[in-house]
Amino acid sequence: MTKVITYGTYDMLHYGHVKLLERAKALGDYLIVGVTSDDYDKTRGKINNQQSLMERIAAVKATGIADEIIVEEYDGQKIDDIRRLGVDIFTVGSDWTGTFDYLNEYCKVVYLPRTEGVSSTEVRAEKRKLRIGLVGTAVFRTKFVKEARYVNGVEIAGICASKPNEETELKDLFYTDDFDQLLNCVDAVYIISKPENHYSDCKKALLAGKHVLCESPIAYSIEQCRELYKLAKERDLILMDAIKTAYSTAYERLILMAKGGKIGNVISVDSVCTSLRDGISIEGTDLSMKWNSMCGWAPAAMLPIFQMFGTEYTDKTFYTKFQSKKDNIDAFTKINFVYPSGVASVKVAKGAKSEGELIITGTKGYIYVPAPWWKTDYFEVRYENPEENKRFFYQLDGEGIRYEIVAFSKAIESKRNMSYISEKISEAISGVIDDFNNRKNMIEIQ
Ligand code: CTP
Numbered sequence: 318m319t320k321v322i323t324y325g326t327y328d329m330l331h332y333g334h335v336k337l338l339e340r341a342k343a344l345g346d347y348l349i350v351g352v353t354s355d356d357y358d359k360t361r362g363k364i365n366n367q368q369s370l371m372e373r374i375a376a377v378k379a380t381g382i383a384d385e386i387i388v389e390e391y392d393g394q395k396i397d398d399i400r401r402l403g404v405d406i407f408t409v410g411s412d413w414t415g416t417f418d419y420l421n422e423y424c425k426v427v428y429l430p431r432t433e434g435v436s437s438t439e440v441r442a443e444k445r446k447l448r449i450g451l452v453g454t455a456v457f458r459t460k461f462v463k464e465a466r467y468v469n470g471v472e473i474a475g476i477c478a479s480k481p482n483e484e485t486e487l488k489d490l491f492y493t494d495d496f497d498q499l500l501n502c503v504d505a506v507y508i509i510s511k512p513e514n515h516y517s518d519c520k521k522a523l524l525a526g527k528h529v530l531c532e533s534p535i536a537y538s539i540e541q542c543r544e545l546y547k548l549a550k551e552r553d554l555i556l557m558d559a560i561k562t563a564y565s566t567a568y569e570r571l572i573l574m575a576k577g578g579k580i581g582n583v584i585s586v587d588s589v590c591t592s593l594r595d596g597i598s599i600e601g602t603d604l605s606m607k608w609n610s611m612c613g614w615a616p617a618a619m620l621p622i623f624q625m626f627g628t629e630y631t632d633k634t635f636y637t638k639f640q641s642k643k644d645n646i647d648a649f650t651k652i653n654f655v656y657p658s659g660v661a662s663v664k665v666a667k668g669a670k671s672e673g674e675l676i677i678t679g680t681k682g683y684i685y686v687p688a689p690w691w692k693t694d695y696f697e698v699r700y701e702n703p704e705e706n707k708r709f710f711y712q713l714d715g716e717g718i719r720y721e722i723v724a725f726s727k728a729i730e731s732k733r734n735m736s737y738i739s740e741k742i743s744e745a746i747s748g749v750i751d752d753f754n755n756r757k758n759m760i761e762i763q
Contacts, residue, residue: 319345453510533616580679614665628745
């Protein structure tokens with residue numbers, strides 16, 4: 318029996334794929350099809366497949382041509398598969414000619430003619446692109462524009478900001494200082510204005526019927542946050558909290574592991590996020606344009622705490638050193654949270670530096686994420702006996718921003734909020750910012 322194997326993404330299965338599968342099957346008696354997993358596709362820079370792995374597998378299965386379907390998950394898997402499954406022929410379309418010649422050492426390699434005039438890319442492109450407008454001036458927006466270029470089916474349609482675009486990345490984009498004008502030419506907005514404007518900017522966009530991705534905190538109080546989510550629901554719009562860490566695969570996995578009991582019962586979550594880059598402590602800096610440490614860092618730092626313990630903490634204390642009380646700019650804030658079954662702490666600073674790590678303490682072991690943990694691609698699960706320690710690495714491209722954009726565009730398309738950050742967590746974050754602004758349970762340090 319001659320065994321043949323072929324690999325592909327098979328997004329939105331088209332007749333080019335079917336022809337390829339038929340030709341592959343004709344090379345032997347038994348056809349194995351490797352469908353690439355979403356994670357593997359991300360690492361190759363192919364992003365925003367329109368269909369999930371399950372849907373793509375189902376489509377290949379429905380052709381009735383494959384005798385066996387496997388999932389391709391990592392680099393180098395092809396050699397493993399060929400050996401393990403006793404494959405005689407490896408085949409792919411002629412667009413790959415030469416790429417897989419190295420497999421000749423293990424089996425015969427055949428490049429089959431590719432069907433002209435059709436590809437998943439073209440099928441996806443026939444759909445109208447999602448036009449996103451940017452609102453605000455924070456420097457982070459440049460990263461967002463760059464990252465959006467990696468996502469299929471999305472385009473940045475313009476920017477609303479009070480001063481023209483100076484950064485080269487943004488120069489060619491449509492610029493306006495009139496929010497209404499921007500809203501008129503987009504389907505959705507990404508809000509990165511100053512935190513005190515988030516609520517009014519979100520509200521305006523939602524009232525104009527636009528989907529919203531907003532940097533955290535979405536609002537300055539729980540009530541305002543609730544009002545925005547309600548508004549979005551009533552209008553069938555997506556409102557999503559933009560904390561990029563939530564969209565990192567490694568981060569998602571470590572939270573699942575901690576929740577799944579890998580380190581026993583979780584007793585403490587401690588996260589630290591600091592950076593001096595903003596220069597808030599430099600004499601003469603215009604603080605009116607700056608985000609304080611709380612708004613800049615605390616939403617990301619609180620995320621693992623609320624995801625692990627929930628949002629119903631019984632007590633919370635702030636320890637804050639202000640840079641300028643008048644501008645509400647804190648140089649450093651530590652927050653202690655108390656829960657019935659655990660405690661947590663957040664340390665954020667723009668005017669102090671520390672090790673940016675995340676540690677989740679459990680009764681059997683702990684999870685350690687080295688700095689900068691908010692761009693998680695690596696973590697360790699550690700135990701008393703170091704021989705049991707395990708290390709995990711998951712590729713993170715673009716700091717999670719491109720996956721966030723994918724999640725946003727998929728949520729809009731499916732009309733289902735697929736945010737990795739629950740409404741409850743968005744509300745809790747806004748509530749903590751509210752308490753900070755009102756100096757509730759705050760001990761000031763000089
Ligand atoms: N294929 C083909 N003819 C086409 C398109 C794809 O023979 N018109 C083959 C590819 O050569 C590959 C397999 O089908 O062996 C799976 O290809 P995949 O990359 O999933 O599909 P594409 O349509 O090429 O996807 P994209 O446009 O995203 O690159």
